[in-house]
Structures are given as C-alpha cells and as structure tokens.
Amino acid sequence: MGNLRAGVTFGNAAKTAPYESALREAGIETVPNPASLEGLDGLLLTGGSDVNPVRYGQKRAAESEAPDDARDELEMRLLQEALAADLPVLAICRGMQLFNVFHKGTLIQHLPSVDVHRVKARDAEPGKHPGVHSIRVNPDTRLAGIIGAGEHDVNSRHHQAVDCVGGGLIVSARAADGVIEALELTGNATFAVAVEWHPEDRVAVSSADRKLFEAFAQAMAQRASDGDGRTSRSTAAQLANPRSSP
Secondary structure, three states, X not given: OOOEEEEEEOOOHHHOHHHHHHHHHOOEEEEEOOOOOEOOOEEEEOOOOOOOHHHHOOOOOOOOOOOOHHHHHHHHHHHHHHHHOOOOEEEEOHHHHHHHHHOOOOEEOOOOOXXXXXXXXXXXXXXXXXXXXXXXXXXXXHXXXXXXXXXXXXXXXXXXXXXXXXXXXXXXXXXOOOOEEEEEEOOOOOOEEEEOOOHHHOOOOOHHHHHHHHHHHHHHHHHHHOOOOOEOHHHHHHHHOHHHOO
C-alpha cells in the first residue's frame, strides 16, 4: 500500500500530530484541509469544535461552542465529494457528529453524563492515552468486522453526541449509558465509518484502534486499485457540488 493520500480536515493545526502519526503508521500520507479530494484516496474528518446547530435545525445552547462555519462548510463539501465518489471516509469525534448531521441527523448539544464522556488525559504519552469507559460494538457491522464485536475500552473527550440518527446510517456501538459511539453508512460504500472516541490517541496501546486505521488504509488501497478510484480533476468540482451530484 504505497502512495496512499488522505485529505485531513481540522480547525487547530496544533492538534493534528496524533492523527498524522496514526495515519503514517498505517501507510497514509496526509493532505491538510484540501480544497477538494482531487487525486486523493480518502477523507479523515477529525475532532474539534462543535458543529453549528443551525445545520440541524436547533438554536445554540449555552454549553455549545462558538461555530466555525468555514470548517463546517469545507467538511460538508468534502464529505459530499467523498461519498459521491465512494472514497473511504473515517470520521472521528466531531467528525462523527458532522457525518450524522450531513445525513440529516441531529445532535445532543450537551450530555447530562458529560463527566463520563469528557475525560481529558493528563500527561499521557502520544498514542498511549488510557481508556476511560467501555463501549459495546454490535455484531454484523463493519466496525465489528474490523475490531471485533462486544466490549472495548475507549478514551473519551466529547460533550456532544448523536441524537437522531441520520438517514442511511446505522448505530454500530454504544456506551453503557446508551450514548451512540459509532455509526456507519449502510449499502455498498467501500468504507464510511465514524467513531466518537479518539483512536489516534491509543494506537500504541490498543490493537483495536490500530486496526481501525489499518482498515481505513486497506479500503483506500482497494479503492485506488480500481480503475477510477481517485477523484479526477474533471469530476472533483462536480462531486463537490451537491446540486450536480447524483
């Protein structure tokens, strides 16, 4: 799997190193905040600030962060492009929330169990963050095929979560309190998986989290090996425009 390249979106460049390291270990080169996915093999949506609740029909709650509309717009456009071209997508934390909103789902703007789900690791080594709660992965899902069904320990540092699940998505994991921890796109998508935890911060201590990035890389390689795997210049602009996409 050589020369795999993924677009990686973010709001704060100072926080991208763990994602870049995890992708690099899986054989993936990162292209930061690309204008389009032309010539790329996949898309990673990272964590960060809250999605603007206007996008899912709600007013901003007092606990919600100030919106980053430019980032929201970029990620929605790139996600449209990726899914229309069947490029692999891995969405993490905020990325999963945006993934759900893209599919017309809604979010819980502030969890009542935030003390369980927003636990920042103190002085943890890169890639070695501790698990703070468990999740249960549903059998017969893409996620189960990657990391195994049943219980897994994860880290967690989010205060929002998926509420109503978007169209075409299924829940593939939940926490013990019922919070949705993973989604995936149904149908024949090559790879469209979203998780609420931060696997990039546990790749050195968790084989499950490593497998998630390895599966992303394998899906990218599979898609790139197809004759039309990478988005061409002529189709990139069309796919980025939802009105012109099928």
